[in-house]
Amino acid sequence: MKLGSLRDGSLDGMPVVVSRDHATAVSARIVVANWQLALEHWSDTSPALESLYVALNKGRAEGAISLQGRVFESPLPRAYQFLDGSAYLNHAELVRKARGAEMPASFLSDPMMYQGLSDQFLGPTDDILAADEAWGIDFEAEIGVIVDRVPMGIAAKDAAAHILLVVLLNDVSLRNLIPGGVAKSFGFIHGKPASAFAPLAVTPDTLGAIWDGGKLHGPVRVDYNGECFGRTDAGKDMNFDFPALIAHAAKTRSLAAGTIIGSGTVSNRNRDAGSSCIAERRMIETIETGAPKTPFMAFGDRVRIEMVDADGQSVFGAIDQRVRQA
Amino acid sequence: MKLGSLRDGSLDGMPVVVSRDHATAVSARIVVANWQLALEHWSDTSPALESLYVALNKGRAEGAISLQGRVFESPLPRAYQFLDGSAYLNHAELVRKARGAEMPASFLSDPMMYQGLSDQFLGPTDDILAADEAWGIDFEAEIGVIVDRVPMGIAAKDAAAHILLVVLLNDVSLRNLIPGGVAKSFGFIHGKPASAFAPLAVTPDTLGAIWDGGKLHGPVRVDYNGECFGRTDAGKDMNFDFPALIAHAAKTRSLAAGTIIGSGTVSNRNRDAGSSCIAERRMIETIETGAPKTPFMAFGDRVRIEMVDADGQSVFGAIDQRVRQA
Numbered sequence: 001m002k003l004g005s006l007r008d009g010s011l012d013g014m015p016v017v018v019s020r021d022h023a024t025a026v027s028a029r030i031v032v033a034n035w036q037l038a039l040e041h042w043s044d045t046s047p048a049l050e051s052l053y054v055a056l057n058k059g060r061a062e063g064a065i066s067l068q069g070r071v072f073e074s075p076l077p078r079a080y081q082f083l084d085g086s087a088y089l090n091h092a093e094l095v096r097k098a099r100g101a102e103m104p105a106s107f108l109s110d111p112m113m114y115q116g117l118s119d120q121f122l123g124p125t126d127d128i129l130a131a132d133e134a135w136g137i138d139f140e141a142e143i144g145v146i147v148d149r150v151p152m153g154i155a156a157k158d159a160a161a162h163i164l165l166v167v168l169l170n171d172v173s174l175r176n177l178i179p180g181g182v183a184k185s186f187g188f189i190h191g192k193p194a195s196a197f198a199p200l201a202v203t204p205d206t207l208g209a210i211w212d213g214g215k216l217h218g219p220v221r222v223d224y225n226g227e228c229f230g231r232t233d234a235g236k237d238m239n240f241d242f243p244a245l246i247a248h249a250a251k252t253r254s255l256a257a258g259t260i261i262g263s264g265t266v267s268n269r270n271r272d273a274g275s276s277c278i279a280e281r282r283m284i285e286t287i288e289t290g291a292p293k294t295p296f297m298a299f300g301d302r303v304r305i306e307m308v309d310a311d312g313q314s315v316f317g318a319i320d321q322r323v324r325q326a
Numbered sequence: 327m328k329l330g331s332l333r334d335g336s337l338d339g340m341p342v343v344v345s346r347d348h349a350t351a352v353s354a355r356i357v358v359a360n361w362q363l364a365l366e367h368w369s370d371t372s373p374a375l376e377s378l379y380v381a382l383n384k385g386r387a388e389g390a391i392s393l394q395g396r397v398f399e400s401p402l403p404r405a406y407q408f409l410d411g412s413a414y415l416n417h418a419e420l421v422r423k424a425r426g427a428e429m430p431a432s433f434l435s436d437p438m439m440y441q442g443l444s445d446q447f448l449g450p451t452d453d454i455l456a457a458d459e460a461w462g463i464d465f466e467a468e469i470g471v472i473v474d475r476v477p478m479g480i481a482a483k484d485a486a487a488h489i490l491l492v493v494l495l496n497d498v499s500l501r502n503l504i505p506g507g508v509a510k511s512f513g514f515i516h517g518k519p520a521s522a523f524a525p526l527a528v529t530p531d532t533l534g535a536i537w538d539g540g541k542l543h544g545p546v547r548v549d550y551n552g553e554c555f556g557r558t559d560a561g562k563d564m565n566f567d568f569p570a571l572i573a574h575a576a577k578t579r580s581l582a583a584g585t586i587i588g589s590g591t592v593s594n595r596n597r598d599a600g601s602s603c604i605a606e607r608r609m610i611e612t613i614e615t616g617a618p619k620t621p622f623m624a625f626g627d628r629v630r631i632e633m634v635d636a637d638g639q640s641v642f643g644a645i646d647q648r649v650r651q652a
Contacts, residue, residue, distance in 0.1 A: 011366070011582075040337070078582065080404050080445035083515065104509070114512040115441040119406035119582035131479055135578070152652060153457055174578055183430070186440040187513020189409065193579045252461070252500055253519045256337075256404065256445035326478060 001046075001053045002200045003028070003035060003165065004317075005073040007123060012036065013073035017052045017061075018200055022317060025070075026052055026061040035076055035201075039258040042148050042164055072317070074121040074197035075167060076146065080256050082118035082195070083249045084142070084171060085111050086264035087240040091280055094267070098283035111240045111248045114187045116171075118260065122196035124317065127324040128172055128297075130193075136175030137297040137323055140265040141220045141276035141305045143234050144169050145242045146201060150255040159243035159250075160213050168198040168220075168316040170305055171262060175279055175296060195262075198305065199317035210309055214241030218315070220266045222276050223304040229281075230274035232266045234307070297323045327372075327379045328526045329354070329361060329491065330643075331399040333449060338362065339399035343378045343387075344526055348643060351396075352378055352387040361402055361527075365584040368474050368490055398643070400447040400523035401493060402472065406582050408444035408521070409575045410468070410497060411437050412590035413566040417606055420593070424609035437566045437574045440513050442497075444586065448522035450643065453650040454498050454623075456519075462501030463623040463649055466591040467546045467602035467631045469560050470495050471568045472527060476581040485569035485576075486539050494524040494546075494642040496631055497588060501605055501622060521588075524631065525643035536635055540567030544641070546592045548602050549630040555607075556600035558592045560633070623649045 002020065005013030012034035016025035031048045032038040038045040055061040086092060089107060096103045122128070130137050146165040154162075171192070178191035210217045217235030221228075240248070245261050266276045275281045282292035297303070306318040328346065331339030338360035342351035357374040358364040364371040381387040412418060415433060422429045448454065456463050472491040480488075497518070504517035536543045543561030547554075566574070571587050592602045601607045608618035623629070632644040 078406050080406060081443070086512070106506075107510070110506070110510075112510045112512045113515050115443060115515060115518075117407070117441060117579060119585060120580070129478065130578070152455065177578065180432075180436070182511040184433070184436075184438045185508045185511075185513075186412070186438045187511075189439050189441060189575065190578045192441075249515065252456070252503065252516045253443060254446070259445060 001049055001203045001206055004075055004199045004201070005035065005077055007071040007073050011078060013077045017049055017056055018067070019056045022200070022314060023067060024056060024064045025067050026056050026064045028052065036079070036258050039146065039148060039164060071123065071125065072199035073123045075165070075199070075201035076121070076258065076260065078120050079118040079258055079260050081259040082116040082262065083113055083259065084116045084262035084264060085113045085240065085245045085248070087111060087238050087245060088264055088267035089239040090237050090269050091265050091267035094280055094283040094287070098286040108239070111245055112264070113245065113248060116192060116262070117194055120194060122194050122321070124196055124199050124319045126196060126321060128321050129324055129326040130174065131326045133298050135177055138173045138175050138278045139297070139303040139305070140171040140173055141222050141230065142169050142171050142263050142265060143167070143216050144260050144262040147246060147255060147257070147259050147261065149257045150246060150250050150259070152250055152252065152254045154247055154250045156243045156247040159246035162246060163204060163242060165201040165203060166207060166211060166216055167201045167260070168305065168307055168319065169262060170196045170303065170319045170321065171265070172196065173277070173279070196319055196321055198319050202316060207315070210315070214243050218307055218309060220276055221306045221308065222274070225302055228274065230276045232268045232273045232276050234266050237268050238263065299323050299325045327375055327529045327532055329375070330401055330525045330527070331361065331403055333397040333399050337404060339403045343375055343382055344393070345382045348526070348640060349393060350382060350390045351393050352382050352390045354378065362405070362584045365472065365474060365490060397449065397451065398525035399449045401491070401525070401527035402447070402584065402586065404446050405444040405584050405586050407585040408442040408588065409439055409585065410442045410588035410590060411439045411566065411571045413437060413564050413571060414590055414593035415565045416563050416595050417591050417593035420606055420609040420613070424612040434565070437571055438590070439571065439574060442518060442588070443520055446520060448520045448647070450522055450525050450645045452522060452647060454647050455650055455652040456500065457652045459624050461503055464499045464501050464604045465623070465629040465631070466497040466499055467548050467556065468495050468497050468588050468590060468592060469493070469542050470586050470588040472584060472586050473572060473581060475583045476572060476576045476585070478576055478578065478580045480573055480576050482569045482573040485572035488572060489530060489568060491527040491529060492533060492537065492542055493527045493586070494631065494633055494645065495588060496522045496629065496645045496647065497591070498522065499603070499605070522645055522647055524645050528642060533641070536641070540569050544633055544635060546602055547632045547634065548600070551628055554600065556602045558594045558599045558602050560592050563594050564589065625649050625651045
């Protein structure tokens with residue numbers, strides 16, 4: 001299934017089941033009021049949603065609408081929890097290499113993760129609002145999963161079964177505000193405003209061969225101001241897969257249904273693949289030439305993030321955002 | 327008004343308006359399904375809730391029930407956002423003094439704050455579950471406020487008007503898991519499991535003289551295993567008041583209605599007032615004798631947190647929790 005939320009003025013949006021080719025949709029309101037509720041009662045709601053998806057793809061869903069001109073919210077326009085990891089250690093290694101430091105050995109066995117903002121996500125085509133370009137505005141292309149209720153202390157081997165949906169996101173970062181937060185040891189508040197998600201959340205069975213139960217495989221296409229910026233493969237160089245990230249998150253707490261777990265910036269060791277965020281390109285520039293060259297985003301700059309499968313079909317729809325002065 | 331949520335098996339609980347003496351309550355369901363919705367539409371919902379509160383206090387509310395034997399959830403059993411500050415700098419100073427370090431000057435002008443877990447709070451009398459006593463289980467008595475929608479970039483002087491409710495909470499902390507998280511600069515995940523809130527959220531007007539628009543005044547009574555542990559005054563030595571904390575939180579993001587902002591551990595310079603968490607007592611022991619003496623909580627240990635007003639009346643009801651092995 002492919003699930004989205006159309007903008008309708010409400011905080012949760014209108015839940016729609018979207019056709020495999022992203023051309024049409026049908027309201028899921030005859031099943032459930034919003035996706036949060038569906039996730040809390042997945043075994044009760046998913047069969048009816050599956051029926052809608054099958055009918056829609058056959059062109060037989062009653063009340064189906066064209067998606068031409070419709071505006072999407074993020075699949076979950078808000079969530080009770082977003083825990084964002086940093087599972088591609090190449091990224092963390094480059095951070096340290098650029099400042100001449102070693103990556104601590106513990107990073108190899110213990111994932112990094114922070115509690116992220118989840119009270120209101122941007123829609124996939126919403127502007128990124130910032131008061132000041134000096135904040136160091138950046139994008140980060142990431143994969144995420146949405147889980148049902150996960151018990152505290154779960155083992156990684158049991159965690160994969162809790163993954164209900166897979167998503168693609170832009171974890172907007174304000175690079176120049178991060179050091180101030182980090183210096184206080186309290187993580188990120190100012191440096192991590194609202195993320196934006198690609199329009200569609202997709203079930204593992206619909207992903208098919210590109211989902212192996214723990215990782216998503218395929219190129220993450222990042223275009224910046226119309227030019228190719230990154231084509232990293234989400235399935236390569238991911239040091240902690242999603243079941244490992246879920247187990248890490250749930251060590252001392254259970255996770256509510258609807259919790260989103262992010263992968264952190266997709267990053268490959270192969271530098272020809274490019275980068276999924278400006279910060280990483282700047283680190284590579286620093287390592288290679290002694291100084292960063294690419295500036296962070298200015299007002300008007302545009303980032304587009306999308307994944308396509310082997311047939312060239314968009315998997316989640318596209319994130320396409322501009323930066324605008326608040 | 328005093329507002330609470332009774333345990334009814336649902337994730338949001340049953341919203342009830344509670345009488346001034348905490349003896350009776352009336353369901354708020356004739357006004358709104360849950361408190362999150364009420365907070366999103368406060369100007370529409372609060373007049374009807376006020377009418378219920380007035381009628382209840384006069385003994386004239388239809389359908390009023392006795393609260394004898396009823397189990398409360400936290401007022402918001404879950405929230406879309408919990409941002410927890412550390413506004414009593416005496417606490418941060420003691421942390422540093424105990425390890426022979428100076429507090430950075432920036433701490434005086436820029437509040438510490440982290441994004442906290444909010445997907446499911448413990449109820450005020452729920453057990454604190456932990457797998458291992460070696461995690462360093464601790465309580466932290468704090469004051470919090472719940473706001474309506476706050477625009478990005480708000481000034482502190484304009485932030486007080488957004489405070490709809492005041493709450494009392496126990497920010498449960500796993501002290502021995504915090505250094506591992508801090509070392510990675512990503513804040514707390516393992517070290518900060520679910521917090522518990524006192525049963526009642528109270529409107530500023532009902533608090534009366536103990537609320538000055540920015541701070542709550544009065545003793546925070548912390549009893550540990552039946553003995554007095556702390557009697558700190560929440561209005562003393564608070565370096566950043568709630569409007570300042572809200573403005574800090576909203577520097578680069580708007581805040582959704584229902585966002586909870588915590589004060590951090592209430593801490594007074596007067597050591598006769600005791601402490602609101604074990605970690606602070608251990609720091610004082612380290613400063614005074616060279617080593618900590620009081621251990622963190624063991625399975626079976628009990629903490630009780632309550633505020634009473636000048637008339638001896640409980641303001642929020644009591645938090646009363648035991649630690650239990652998960």
